[in-house]
Amino acid sequence: MTTIQNQAAAGAPRAIGIRPFLQLLGRIRPSKALLSAALLLSIITTGASLTIPLFTKNLVDGFSLSSLSGIQIAGIVGAFLLQAVASGLSVYLLGRVGQQVVARLRELLWNKLLVLPVSYFDERQSGETVSRMMNDTGVVKGVITEHLSGFVTGIISIIGAVAVLFVLDWKLTTLLLVGLPLTAAVLVPLGRSMYKVSKGLQDETASFAAFLSGVLSEIRLLKISNAEPFAEERGKSGVEQLYRFGLREGRIQALIFPVIGLVVMLLMVLIVGYGGMRVASGEITTGALIAFILYVFQIVMPIQQITMFVTQLQKAMGATEEMLATLDHAEEERGAGKVLGAGDAGAAIALDGVTFGYKAEEPVLRGVSFTIEPGQVTAVVGPSGSGKTTLFALLERFYKPKEGTLRYGSEPLEAYTLTSWRRRIGYVSQESPILAGTIRDNLVYGLCRVVSEEELRAAARLAYADGFIEALPDGYDTQVGERGMKLSGGQRQRIAIARALLRDPKLLLLDEATSSLDSKSEIVVQEALDNVMAGRTTVVIAHRLATVKNADRIVFLDKGVVTGIGTHEELYRTHALYREFADHQLKAKDGQPGSEGGSERVRRAAEGQGLVLAAGERSAE
Template identity: 65%
Template sequence: MPEPQTNASPRPGGRVFLALIRDTKPRMGQLAAALAMSILTTLASLLIPLLTKTIIDQGSLTSLKPSQMAMVVGAFVLQAVGGAVSVYLLNRLGQQLVASLRERLWSKLLALPVSYYDEHETGETISRMTNDTAVVKNLITEHLSGFVTGIISIIGSISILFYMDWKMTLVLLVVVPFAALVLMPLGRQMYRVSVGLQKETAGFTSVLSRVLSEIRLVKSSNAEPVEHTNGRSGIDTLFRYGLKEARIQALIMPVMALVITSLMVLVIGYGGWRVSTGTLSAGKLAAFLLYLFQIVIPFGQLTQFFTQWQKAVGATQTILETLQADGEDRTAGRAVRNAHQPIAVDRVSFSYGEEPVLKEVSFTMQPGKVTAIVGPSGSGKTTLFSLMERFYTPKGGEIRLGEDPVKDYSLESWRSRIGYVSQESPLVSGTIRDNLCYGLGREVPDGELEKAARMAYADGFIREFPDGYETEVGERGIKLSGGQRQRLAIARALLRNPDILMLDEATSSLDSQSEQYVQQALANLMKGRTTLVIAHRLSTVIDADQIVFLDKGVVTGIGTHAELYRTHDMYRQFADHQLRMPGDREQGQERGQEPAHEHKLERDAGSVRVSVPAPGRVRNAGS
């Protein structure tokens, strides 16, 4: 299995990591206090072997002076209290740092355009928010103190040992270079494994997010065996990385044990011989053994720090990829003062890659009128909606409100003027009230809420729930039917009171009874608003003020239903297929008549009214 490539020079990555930490504005006073307590704790621990030496050499505790006893007690108390305070402060600092970092990431994720999410899986993004930031936190809370105090402990212990007996110290240091030669390559291997583990964890999180969010599709498609295989593949990969990590740990631990054992044998053997000859006191030998542990244990902490440091640098790279991505500025631009103007789509072109999706599309929507977009699947209808919402920027041409390009308006202001009702009518987990008020940013009085629900024909089923507007809808609104979700989406759009309405054939997936309610609700919603409709069924838009026919990203016809039926061959085929009963087709062709339409949107005093067909005449033909 190929392993991720690592950067040969860690210094630039280290600088980037430190810059990222500085950008989170950590509380330097708190960091200084934590490290100061760690240093005091380390200094106190360095005194304990010297005091032990004195006790042993003097032969009894009673021979100690009161000042020496006070130093012994003080050293132990300072070591305990200082260690506790240092650990708490560093953990607090780490939690504050990761909270700040996650807040920056969360703000960035909300500001990133839709195109970013087209190219990045949700699970990978979640992993950056949770796992990668946790790696940075662990470096601060668990390893930074050990790194600083470890260096102080090693330097202090070796300095005191040289002062006590330089010959014994040289013997002790003989083993350390050999241990370093073994541990340093193992540390590099651990870094590569850790980076790979982070990457595979992000990938596995993506699989979990995708499968669990679409569990009904998985089950209805009998795809459990396929997804089990996909998940097992990720689990096996993580298992192999875990085994690699275990093998490295299995080498590190024996090497450390070998170093400690060798040093103890050398110190005890050589020191014991010198004690027997009278050239070294028993107290000094005991001190040497205690200082030995104050060198070896911090050496292991330094190894862990550098391993975690490399992991944090790797995590920083993935975090920075997100933080440095171009985001949207919702407030840049001027506010929309008057949305009741013509909206012109002028020679708009767009492509997701090299293949164009829209090719110089042009048409104008008059204020307060209904424009329908029809055409075969893949013709670019949904992409056009995305451009209207400014999820993407046209590759060529522009969209104008009146005489001004819509790109001159702030995203916040422009999108606040648009109401969107899609086929899926997405709902968030929460109550009906939460969903109706979602994104409004204000308290909605009960009267206003109930009025919108009545206009959307949703108040009836809401009142039937025991909890009314406080009813939980479940994840993605799963506890509601399709028609209920659609009516809630329409009520939500009514509360926004948009000037521009975009409907992505909101009735295409409903049964006839639900469709009647939703069509009536849509009629209330469309009154006096500039409306753009994606039509999968011509029966719902034959009375639109204009119909734009898209075919392979090109506008091939614009006009009313009657005009297009007379002049546009493909539109006529669509109409003949969808709007006529099979038995009526030949008669109509013989008489030269236009199709008999089952659904009819009628104008009545400036409003849109739905004429519901007789039973048995409704067909759910899609494009």
């Protein structure tokens, strides 16, 4: 179901108002000098155009070659030239202001996105966010660049033309003004409908962009899964939704312009008919009637411009809601607190009664309490879904506990600035993220200092990555492809380890860093990890016994609750599920098949608890 359908289903009313749009412009702060100059030039253009019908009236009423003076000719030519030059400059300046507005708006949104908490992105797809930033900002720019000038000058043109028309003939002017309220009575409700359709179109565009981004970023999964028919059907559905919104928008526009055209034609017929009668009776001159008709066009054309402005403004107002919602979203608290320096001595990290859930009614961790001692290796073991990765997210301060406290030394983590805390952390996950670019770009990513070539190579050497990097044709300048697709899993892991080494972390978080590797790659990566772990506080998530057996402390999590803490030997003696887990792996490693009541029973018990064992360990059984 699309975003707009969700809104409709929920029955959420949408307030229509220009205040959010003006509020957004207030944040952008466009150049008042350029905007004022552009509007002043537009006013000059309008003023020049208002004088032309008066020249025409005088020419028609007293036309003869002898009546054409140099001053009159110069006046007409000057009015046309002034109108052309002022109009051109106005368009350029408004275009410049519009580009400044969209650049500033995109800058504001981008800077905001970088400081929003992870929870914001949990609820939104990246493609939708990109669409909001690129497409919706373009809508706002279009209002300023293409339609604002027409709106302002249109108002001035209408006021000026109506004032002159009352001087020329107040009866004809009164007849003309009868049609304006009728036009407004039709256009106002159509404008409201345009707002709703435009808002739906923007939401659907963002949703479709998110789908496209997701499919294209996982194109290999799509092809290996033979999912082309599904993607084709979903894409077809998205295109049809956009098509339907486009048709609804077209229908509204198809009503707006014919209504204006119909009103204009009726007014012209009435004016020409009634005006012709007044000319015949001698009440007004032929020149006055022609001037009157020219002024009518100077009212009709601005009405169309104002209508276009209102239509585009409705679109911009719809886009504004989402952008303001993003800009007003609560940020991460990055600057508040103490700064942890690089030379700060390590301290213990304590979790005291920590409870957390992504949804309030579904806690993932329940009253978790244990201590991570400085300079030691703490392993976190447990069934899948027990909250191990969530625990890491809390240590990285992606989220705040619902209850309980995380402390560093005697202070809660919130007492330290977010930037200085995360600077202390090195993180290596099961599928360490690699960005499109070169190997060098990925190694130094996020470092706020210059990394020498010698330091870069030393980190690669400790991570056992130097061999394969230097064997590549372009070495450290080799392009790795989107998400590192040109590298093997083991190579990506070693680059991630080298990246962690360059950060010189005080706290190392290893999340299943070797579980997806083959045995040969695992040996190399484990040796690299040993280099990184030396002398550092390390927290390890792992299912393989070899990874956690030698840990200084093992914490066993089951369904978000700590059910055991100790060394391997202590847990083996006191924790039944850990003992079954260890027995199973040891027998598999020694090649002992066991009996139905032995290792097979252990395997089934472990799987029943949700323990994830490596494929090689299961097949060895």
